[in-house]
Amino acid sequence: MTSMLRFVGLASLTILSLSAQEPFQKWPLSRAVQILNSSPWARQETYTVVVAGVGSGVSGEKEIFNRFYVRFVSAQPVREALARIQQLQFGYDGLAEADKRRFDEYAGGDLLSGFGDWIVVAVSFRSNDPNTESQVRRFFERETAETIKNKAFLSSEQYSQVPIRAYFPPRDEGIGAKFVFPREINGSPVVSAKTKTVAFELLAVPGANPKLRAKFAVKDMIVGGRVIL
Numbered sequence: 001m002t003s004m005l006r007f008v009g010l011a012s013l014t015i016l017s018l019s020a021q022e023p024f025q026k027w028p029l030s031r032a033v034q035i036l037n038s039s040p041w042a043r044q045e046t047y048t049v050v051v052a053g054v055g056s057g058v059s060g061e062k063e064i065f066n067r068f069y070v071r072f073v074s075a076q077p078v079r080e081a082l083a084r085i086q087q088l089q090f091g092y093d094g095l096a097e098a099d100k101r102r103f104d105e106y107a108g109g110d111l112l113s114g115f116g117d118w119i120v121v122a123v124s125f126r127s128n129d130p131n132t133e134s135q136v137r138r139f140f141e142r143e144t145a146e147t148i149k150n151k152a153f154l155s156s157e158q159y160s161q162v163p164i165r166a167y168f169p170p171r172d173e174g175i176g177a178k179f180v181f182p183r184e185i186n187g188s189p190v191v192s193a194k195t196k197t198v199a200f201e202l203l204a205v206p207g208a209n210p211k212l213r214a215k216f217a218v219k220d221m222i223v224g225g226r227v228i229l
Contacts, residue, residue: 024080029088035081040220041072041229047208064129066136066207070200070214073175074120075221075229082175117183118165119154119190119229121200124176127207135206140177141169151203154181156195156218158188183229191218193227 024032036042049064071078087093092103125136143151145167154162166180179200183190191198195218202212221228 024084025087025092027081027084029085032081032084032088035077036071036085037069039077040216041075041078043070043214043216044068045070045208045212045214049209064127064132066127066129066132067125068208068212068214069122069124069126069176070212071122071175072119072216072229073122073178074115074118077228119181119183121154121179121181122175122177123179123200123202123212124170124174125207132207137170139206143167143169143177148179151205152179153201154190154198155201156191156198158192158195159185159190161201162190191227191229193218193222193225195227198229 037044045068047066047068049066051062051064073079073082087103090103092100095103123140125133125140127133127136145164148167149163152164152167156162162181162185164179165182168178168180170177179202181190197215198218199213199215202208205212218227
């Protein structure tokens with residue numbers, strides 16, 4: 001778990017790309033953003049609340065849009081997308097080859113070993129209502145592994161509720177709060193190629209009614225016969 005712990009507070013990891021035709025170092029920003037927002041490893045869950053008597057709606061109502069971004073940051077494509085965004089922010093494409101190598105060493109380091117026995121889900125949040133954004137931010141910042149262990153779960157056909165093993169509040173890197181789950185239970189994988197769907201559930205979080213639930217199709221996460229998660 002040590003390698004995983006070193007990663008969860010960082011935004012990127014330099015690793016070999018799943019795409020043999022185009023390594024992630026050549027991705028345009030649009031592709032990296034697409035992987036983070038609308039790929040098999042990322043979901044956007046939006047909850048709408050209508051508040052009567054304010055705003056500029058037909059009857060004076062206001063619609064509040066609460067959007068959660070749920071991502072498997074332990075999945076290689078998501079890590080590549082985060083790494084590529086960091087590269088573009090630092091002008092990686094214009095660096096000399098020696099500087100690129102130094103940047104790769106700095107960005108990757110001993111994180112190249114990946115996540116091993118752990119599945120990591122990151123959750124971030126946006127809303128058009130500042131009060132709701134503040135409530136959700138305080139929720140994630142105040143929670144601990146102990147207080148959130150009965151609120152956050154992975155679920156599949158094989159396992160109805162897989163509890164977290166660790167929790168990390170949001171940092172400034174923008175990925176959001178991180179929830180750490182085991183890949184196996186008693187030697188059996190939580191998610192395998194035979195699994196149809198896997199869902200992340202978070203109870204009692206402000207902005208979601210009655211709970212946050214993001215469902216993923218496992219078949220879309222299979223690359224070369226192996227579940228990438």
